[in-house]
Amino acid sequence: MINKKWDIVLKDEFKKDYFKNLGIFVKSEYKNKRIYPEYKDIFNALRYTDYDEVKVVILGQDPYHGEKEAHGLSFSVKEGVKMPPSLQNIFKELKNDVGVSRTQTDLTDWAKQGVLLLNSIMTVVQNKPLSHKNKGWEIFTDTIIKKLGEREEPIVFILWGSYARSKKELIKNKKHLILETVHPSPLSASRGFFGSKPFSKTNQFLKNNNIQEINW
Numbered sequence: 210m211i212n213k214k215w216d217i218v219l220k221d222e223f224k225k226d227y228f229k230n231l232g233i234f235v236k237s238e239y240k241n242k243r244i245y246p247e248y249k250d251i252f253n254a255l256r257y258t259d260y261d262e263v264k265v266v267i268l269g270q271d272p273y274h275g276e277k278e279a280h281g282l283s284f285s286v287k288e289g290v291k292m293p294p295s296l297q298n299i300f301k302e303l304k305n306d307v308g309v310s311r312t313q314t315d316l317t318d319w320a321k322q323g324v325l326l327l328n329s330i331m332t333v334v335q336n337k338p339l340s341h342k343n344k345g346w347e348i349f350t351d352t353i354i355k356k357l358g359e360r361e362e363p364i365v366f367i368l369w370g371s372y373a374r375s376k377k378e379l380i381k382n383k384k385h386l387i388l389e390t391v392h393p394s395p396l397s398a399s400r401g402f403f404g405s406k407p408f409s410k411t412n413q414f415l416k417n418n419n420i421q422e423i424n425w
Contacts, residue, residue, distance in 0.1 A: 211252045221351050231345030235332055243335035245272050246279040252282025254327045255353075257320035263357055264323035264420055265365045265411055268373040271330035282326035285316035298305040298393040298402065305405050306406045309425050322423050327353065329372070354379045363418045365411045369393055369402065386414045 211219075222228055232419040235251075238244050246253070269283030273293060278286045283294055292300075292314050301348060303309050320326055329350045333357055334340035358380035367376045370392030377387055390405040391397040 211255045212259040215255045218260045218356050219349075219352065222349060225374055227348055228344045230351070234344055235341075238332070238334070238341070245274060245333055245335060246281045250279075250281035251331050253317075254283070254320065254325055256280070257317060258323060258325045260356070261362075262323050263325045263360075264415060265367065265423060266325045266327060266354070266357060267367045268354070268369075268376060269326070269328040270370070270372045271328055271339055271341065271358045272333045274333045274336055274340075276335070279333070280315070282316055282320055282333075283328045285320075285326055285424065286314045288315050288416070290314065295393045298395065298398040302393070302403055302405065303408055305403070305425055306408045307412075307425060309408075311425070319423065321423070323421075324423060325357075329376070351376070351379055353379075358382055358385065363414070363420070365414055367407050367411070386410075 214327060235244075239248050267283055272279035272281075273286060275290075278290050278293070280287050283301060286293060286296065298310050303311055316324070316326055327350060330339070330341050330344075330346040331344070331350070332341045349404050354376055358366075359382060361382070361384070362382045363386065366377075366380055366387045368377060368387065368389040373392075375390045377389065380387060388405070388407050388410055390407070391401045393402045408423075415422050
């Protein structure tokens with residue numbers, strides 16, 4: 210049981226062989242290795258932001274792979290953990306864009322307002338980025354993006370980096386707004402992420418569509 214509406218929207222997906230095999234693989238990995246996020250937190254993105262509550266999607270690739278960082282929300286880390294460089298850059302842009310000085314690294318408050326913080330791959334082995342690539346997660350999360358892309362109510366899709374941008378073709382309804390730039394990592398942030406104003410553009414779009422804006 211993830212969340213009432215998601216359980217309905219994804220019910221066919223849960224019955225498919227790939228998802229059953231993914232479940233077997235993931236349980237085995239948690240039994241034998243150090244995996245992030247904690248097992249109970251894997252589906253937090255869907256738990257905090259139900260299907261019909263989604264206003265914004267911020268797509269990540271896979272969870273942070275360091276000790277106690279990931280907790281099931283893309284780009285978010287638990288309080289008290291050192292802030293990753295990508296999140297530092299996101300907060301710099303937030304300050305420059307809408308004047309919000311944020312130090313709280315746990316983005317659960319965004320999720321509860323309708324920001325789906327979705328990682329395409331939902332689990333990872335400690336200190337081994339992309340270790341759970343091509344195990345079935347991408348099929349599952351592509352379905353989530355497709356289902357949201359077909360929704361009538363407008364959504365803002367924020368795609369940072371080439372991987373996230375490759376998912377653009379899954380978003381069919383032209384009512385949605387797609388904001389895409391390079392990734393906020395230190396390697397690329399200065400090449401178009403800084404100055405892209407995703408937060409103000411998101412809220413302007415929501416306002417234009419009579420949807421409650423996000424308190425970033």
